[in-house]
Amino acid sequence: MDIRHDPMLAAAGDLDTPCVTILLDRLEDNIARVQHMIAAAGRANRPHIKTHKIPAIGALQIAAGAIGLTCQKLGEAETFIDAGVTDDMLITFNIVGDAKTGRLMDLAERVKRLAVVADNDIVLRGLSDAARRRGRSLPILIECDAGFGRNGVQWPSTALDLARLADRLPGVVCEGLLVFPNNAPRTLEFFAEAVSLFRAAGMPLPVLSGGGTPSLNSLADYPMMTEHRAGTYVYNDVMMVHSGIATWENCAMHVRTTVVSRPTEDRAIVDAGSKVLTREQYYVQNFGHVVEYPEAAVINLSEEHGIIDLSASAEKPRVGEIVNIIPNHCCVVSNMVDEVYGLRDGRVEIVWPVAARGKVR
Ligand SMILES: Cc1ncc(COP(=O)(O)O)c(C=O)c1O
Incomplete structure (x- = not known):
């Protein structure tokens, strides 16, 4: 042609x-194809909405089989929750300060599950305070830096320390670990070591959340992961x-x-x-x-x-x-x-x- x-x-x-x-045909094809890839790898699909920022497209992703959505910022989550697209949301950004943790708790009161990341004790304590004030329990994923060089604890042992702190603090429950992207240089060794450390400590890790569109072809290389967050795949570029x-x-x-x-x-x-x-x-x-x-x-x-x-x-x-x-x-x-x-x-x-x-x- x-x-x-x-x-x-x-x-x-x-x-x-x-x-x-x-x-639209390509958008729908991308949503269906990647949903199938992620499900075929035995993972839950939790697409990242920062690519499209459009609730109707989030609704298409949920209709195709996604268990929930990922947002980077509180303001995005507010928009999507206002639109009623999902009641299972993950925010992959450290929420710092009373104004923002207050907004986070407002949102948590409106959905079935709102999880958020933390990679340091100051953020974790802030989340704990805010959740305690509202008498709620907030699911936390500990963000790990496996070589991408952005947020994240640097070592599996630090992830365990932070999870132990979450255990002691009111209002926060460590549900697992998160990394971006899956194909960061140290992801496999980091997560293998973390899984065995947490197991030895008797601490469950129900959620191991990986992410990224370029790593969709190598999902099988990270068999311990339980969910995947891809964003760019809806449009590609x-x-x-x-x-x-x-x-x-x-x-x-x-x-x-x-x-x-x-x-x-x-x-x-x-x-x-x-x-x-x-x-x-x-x-x-x-x-x-x-x-x-x-x-x-x-x-x-x-x-x-x-x-x-x-x-x-x-x-x-x-x-x-x-x-x-x-x-x-x-x-x-x-x-x-x-x-x-x-x-x-x-x-x-x-x-x-x-x-x-x-x-x-
Ligand atoms: C924390 C996190 N998860 C998932 C994604 C989605 O990755 P991609 O856009 O490669 O699909 C991103 C992208 O920036 C991210 O920052």
Whole structure:
């Protein structure tokens, strides 16, 4: 098929640019495929909503078989619980300070289960105080850093110390351990050692929570895990294609842009810059994949201009032409726009407000 006439992308019709479109068939396929992968590995599926920030998509994930959802921030959890999407929520961020622990407890009172992470005693004590004041018991997962270099206790023995502290404190119950991502360098040895340490101490670990989309292909390498949190898989992006877990045909999100200038033979300017595509790169080059001109390279962005190098592309777009760009990192693009347009069969089927956009507190 000539991608330039891909009817699924042409479906955007008269949509003004720049805007973000979601190919609904691909979205649904991604949700079903990954649900199956996680279930086939014997894990519970707890998708991370930070990728889409849209309650209706969370509801699709629950309908497909997810046991609950994961949020990074309290504000996201408030949005999703307000929408009534699930009553089993995990927040994977240290909650610090009375204002936030108070909001956390407000939420805990509204759902069947609200679990939260902790990786240090100050956070754990704050959670304990807040839960005690409300006469509640809060499930805690101890976050472990198995080599990613972000949050997390550094050693299995520290995880055990923190679990023992939780045992002594009122209002908190250590339910298990959490890591991001599964394929961090030390996950296997960290979790194997932690499991045996906790067993020897007679402390149960009912939940071992792993995460990440790139690690979906290697779930079997981490047999002790009980649940998996993937986020990016709903849309996929350049990074996921680069990591081998997705193909271009699995990419549901596109930034729809118009070519507004061709200042030279080899340069096109589109109307989406860093305020839509973002400058995220992590481990990939350039700033997105141009679907209609796969040899072209989005070599730079200013705030409202995308700068495309056409020197490697025999075909070149004209001014006024629409081009669709798969972003490097779809999760941050979600946070840049008020709404996304769901496309199917040649038409806009739905407009979803990105309800948890900007919910960073
Ligand atoms: C704690 C945690 N869990 C799960 C995920 C989901 O990972 P991915 O976006 O690779 O699917 C993330 C992503 O940032 C995360 O930070």
